[in-house]
Structure formats: C-alpha cells, structure tokens
Amino acid sequence: VQLQASGGGLVQAGGSLRLSCVGSGRTGSTYVGWFRQALGKEREFVATIRWNGGHTYYADSVKGRFTISRDNAKTTVYLQMNSLKPEDTAVYYCAAGRAIMSTSTTPQGYNLWGQGTLVTVSS
Numbered sequence: 001v002q003l004q005a006s007g008g009g010l011v012q013a014g015g016s017l018r019l020s021c022v023g024s025g026r027t028g029s030t031y032v033g034w035f036r037q038a039l040g041k042e043r044e045f046v047a048t049i050r051w052n053g054g055h056t057y058y059a060d061s062v063k064g065r066f067t068i069s070r071d072n073a074k075t076t077v078y079l080q081m082n083s084l085k086p087e088d089t090a091v092y093y094c095a096a097g098r099a100i101m102s103t104s105t106t107p108q109g110y111n112l113w114g115q116g117t118l119v120t121v122s123s
Contacts, residue, residue, distance in 0.1 A: 001026050001112065005094045007079075008117030016082045019117060021094030025075040027112055029096035031104045032077045034068065036090035036119075045105040046092070047079060057105060062088075084121045091116040 007019040024032040033048030047058045047068040056068050067080040077094060093116045099109025 003027075003094050003096060003112055003114035005092065005114035005117045008092060008119045010120045010122065011084055013084060013086055013121055013123050015084050015121070016080070017084065017119060019079040019081065019092055019094070019119075021077040021079075021114055022075065023114075024070070024077045024094065024096050025073070027096040029098055029110075029112070031099045031109065032070070032094065032096045033099075033104065033110060034077075034079045034092055034094055035107060035110075036088075036092045037116075038087075038090040041090075043093070043107055045107075048099075048104050049077060050104070059105075081119070084119075086121045086123045089119060089121050091118050 004022045031048050034046040035043050037043040049056050049068045065083045070077045094114040095110035096112045097110030103109030
C-alpha cells in the first residue's frame with residue numbers, strides 16, 4: 001500500500017489550498033494524519049483523523065484554519081488549508097498508522113508515509 005499526497009503549490013498569504021492523500025483507506029490504520037517539515041526544522045504534527053469514528057485533532061498553530069476530512073468511500077483524506085500564513089510553508093506529508101490516542105500526534109504513531117507535497121506561502 002502506498003500513500004500519494006498531492007495538492008501543494010505556491011499561494012499568497014491569506015489564500016487556500018487543499019491537500020489530498022490517496023490510498024489512506026486501504027492501510028487498515030487507526031489514524032491518518034498530516035505532518036509538515038519546514039527547512040531546517042523537525043517534522044511536526046498538523047492534524048489527524050481517527051479512521052473509525054472520524055474524530056479529528058489539530059495542532060494549536062492550525063486550529064480554526066485547517067480542516068482534515070475524508071471522503072465517504074474512505075479512500076482519500078483531505079487537508080483544507082485556509083488563511084495560510086508564510087509560517088505554514090513546509091513540505092506536507094500524509095501518514096497512516098495504528099497509533100493510539102497518545103501517539104496520534106507524533107510521527108512515531110505512523111508507519112506508512114507519503115512522498116510529501118511542498119506548500120509555499122508568500123507574504
């Protein structure tokens with residue numbers, strides 16, 4: 001099983017992008033999440049969705065601006081990003097894994113990763 005992330009690009013501050021992660025529904029995972037890594041920084045948690053039940057969790061830095069969701073067929077997970085800021089610039093990765101709640105916001109909770117998609121927000 002592979003995860004395919006797409007939807008990144010260049011956008012002005014205040015704009016929107018929607019990222020897609022295809023293949024996430026075939027992993028048998030408990031959580032599917034998005035992480036990001038800016039140049040010279042560690043990978044950080046952005047958002048995750050619990051596969052059964054659909055509960056969502058967000059990093060404080062994106063709460064109220066980003067929304068994680070999945071399609072009805074449960075094959076694709078989306079990350080809708082609104083009110084983008086220059087500090088949101090990073091490579092965004094989707095990930096799937098059999099995390100539990102305490103590890104669902106850490107990279108260690110995920111064992112399957114997509115290739116990453118670059119988001120650049122200009123000021």
